[in-house]
Amino acid sequence: MSLTLTVDGERWRAHLLAxxxxxxxxxxxxxxxxYGLTLGRLARRAQWLADHAAETGAPLDxxxxxxxxELDEVTSRYAGDVLVMxxxxxxxxxxxxxxxxAARVVHTVSRxxxxxxxxxxxxxxxxxxxxxxxxxxxxxxxxxxxxxAEVLGAGRSGLRGIALHLxxxxxSHLGEVSRLVNEVVASGLPARTIFVSHLTHDELGRLAxxxxxxxxxxxxxxxxxxGDRGALRVTATVLDVHEVERGDVFGYRGRSAPKSGHIVVxxxxxxxxxxxxxxxxxQSLKARAATLARGGLDAAGFVRSPFSIDGKQRLFAEPPxxxxxxxxxxxxxxxxxxxxxxxxxxxxxxxxxDHVVVD
Numbered sequence: 001m002s003l004t005l006t007v008d009g010e011r012w013r014a015h016l017l018a019x020x021x022x023x024x025x026x027x028x029x030x031x032x033x034x035y036g037l038t039l040g041r042l043a044r045r046a047q048w049l050a051d052h053a054a055e056t057g058a059p060l061d062x063x064x065x066x067x068x069x070e071l072d073e074v075t076s077r078y079a080g081d082v083l084v085m086x087x088x089x090x091x092x093x094x095x096x097x098x099x100x101x102a103a104r105v106v107h108t109v110s111r112x113x114x115x116x117x118x119x120x121x122x123x124x125x126x127x128x129x130x131x132x133x134x135x136x137x138x139x140x141x142x143x144x145x146x147x148x149a150e151v152l153g154a155g156r157s158g159l160r161g162i163a164l165h166l167x168x169x170x171x172s173h174l175g176e177v178s179r180l181v182n183e184v185v186a187s188g189l190p191a192r193t194i195f196v197s198h199l200t201h202d203e204l205g206r207l208a209x210x211x212x213x214x215x216x217x218x219x220x221x222x223x224x225x226x227g228d229r230g231a232l233r234v235t236a237t238v239l240d241v242h243e244v245e246r247g248d249v250f251g252y253r254g255r256s257a258p259k260s261g262h263i264v265v266x267x268x269x270x271x272x273x274x275x276x277x278x279x280x281x282x283q284s285l286k287a288r289a290a291t292l293a294r295g296g297l298d299a300a301g302f303v304r305s306p307f308s309i310d311g312k313q314r315l316f317a318e319p320p321x322x323x324x325x326x327x328x329x330x331x332x333x334x335x336x337x338x339x340x341x342x343x344x345x346x347x348x349x350x351x352x353x354d355h356v357v358v359d
Contacts, residue, residue, distance in 0.1 A: 001237045002354035003268040003344065005036060008231040009358040013048075015228040019220070020049050020056040022201060027083065029197075029221030030074060031066030036234075036348035037225060037356055039070060043077035045225075050080060062106065064219050068093040071101055081106055083195070085163070085219075087130060087138050090117040106160055110138040112148050119158070128195055130163040131180055137165065145187035152189070161193030161217070174203055181211055195219055226348055234353060235341040236307060239324060240265040251318040251326055261330040263317050266307055268325055268344060273351040274306065275320040306345040310334055313345070 020026050028049065030042035043063065050060040064083040065074055074082060087110035088094050097105065107127040109115045118125050129148060132139030140148060152159060162184055166173050177196070184191060193215045199207075207216050226232065241264050244250060244257040257263075268274045305316045307327055317326040329335065336342060 001239060001267055003272050003274075003351075004235050004237075004341075004355045004357060005353040006233045006235065007037075007356065007358040008233075011228060011231040012358070015231060016045065016049060016224065017052060017056055019224050019227060020052075020058045020060065023204070023218050023220060024058045025215065025217040026058060026060065026224070027062045027064050027195060027217055027219045028060070028224055029064045029085075029219050030225075031064075031070060031085070031221065032349060033352055035221060035225045036346070036351050036353060039065075039073045040077055041356065042225060043074035047078045047080075050078075062217075064221075068097070071097070071105070075101060075104060080104075081126075083128065083219075084108060085165075087111070088114055088118050088127070090114065090121070095121060108138075108163055110140060112140065112144050112151060115148055115151060124158065126158045126160050128161045128163040129159065129189070129191070130165070131184070133164055133166050133180065134176060135165055135167045139163075139165075142183040142187065145183060145189060149188040159189070159191055161195055161215075162189070162191050163195045164197065166196065166198045168198055172203065173199055174206060177203075177207060178210065181207075181214065193217060222349075232348075234344045234346050234351070236266040236268040236325075236344050238264060238266055238336045238338055238340045238342060241335060241338060252321070253318055255318055257328070259330060261328060261333070262335050264309070264314070264327040264329050264336060266325050266327060266342060267323065267354075268307070269320040269323045271322045272353065273346070274325060274344070275316070276350060308343040308345065309336055 028046045030039055034042045046063045053059045061080050062083055063078050064085055067086045081104050083106040085108055088107040108130050109127045110130040130139040132141050195217050197219045204216055243262050246259045248257045303316045304313050314327045317328040
């Protein structure tokens with residue numbers, strides 16, 4: 001009676017090993033809801049990958065997480081160092097780490113003033129400097145990198161490299177990365193390790209050839225944990241089935257059935273992330289037209305749900321409830337039995353399932 005993620009364990013583990021082998025120097029990313037798999041499970045699997053370094057040929061000494069608040073959940077399950085990707089600020093959880101945890105943390109610093117504050121707070125702190133990319137989210141400009149090089153001087157040993165968070169949906173990042181690496185060299189920083197996000201295998205290979213004195217370490221989350229979608233299946237349970245005739249009233253809002261059929265109640269609702277849609281990055285005319293069409297369907301009460309019965313996505317009978325959803329099944333379609341499992345198409349990063357089952 002739950003929303004369940006079932007993982008083909010053998011296939012999933014094979015994909016993880018293959019990805020670690022294909023991307024030497026990989027830094028697994030475990031953040032947020034753990035890509036639907038939970039943070040704790042990903043931390044344990046990162047440790048498993050570290051234990052299989054002889055098999056992959058890729059020693060795994062670093063795990064990346066999103067925020068300082070995620071440290072407790074991963075440090076008890078993963079034995080290596082932890083890179084926190086949210087930039088350090090002189091307030092909040094980042095300033096209250098116990099000594100044992102702090103010794104395992106690699107901070108991200110995105111402002112020169114924060115570097116001075118971090119070193120004043122913890123002179124032995126280890127860190128990466130985030131460089132401003134075309135994403136313009138966090139990061140230092142060329143001049144700020146130069147100023148940071150002066151702050152560090154020759155005696156500082158805490159610098160572990162430069163971090164680049166690149167945008168998605170671009171044809172190639174090579175031009176931008178080349179410019180940014182040249183800025184690092186010009187700044188005088190003694191950094192020769194670049195931590196990068198969203199580079200392809202081919203792009204990493206070309207950069208390694210162009211800059212043989214640099215080490216490029218890919219931070220990979222989605223491509224690692226969710227890269228083989230065929231190994232992952234999310235299902236909901238049919239909780240109830242009610243036959244309705246045209247005009248019958250149902251649901252919280254007293255809607256009327258548009259025609260005869262069945263109301264099928266399934267597990268999974270807004271508490272799981274069902275029916276909650278993040279803003280789309282697709283700005284095409286086709287995407288905008290689809291958004292307008294969905295708005296019209298919503299007004300009429302006909303919105304396609306992520307739940308599939310017999311391979312066809314069924315319509316929401318009304319907006320999903322907190323832990324269950326009501327679907328409309330027209331006459332002529334096979335009526336599922338109570339207790340039957342139906343497939344659910346989800347966005348893993350915004351979905352919290354009740355159970356994760358690894359076969």
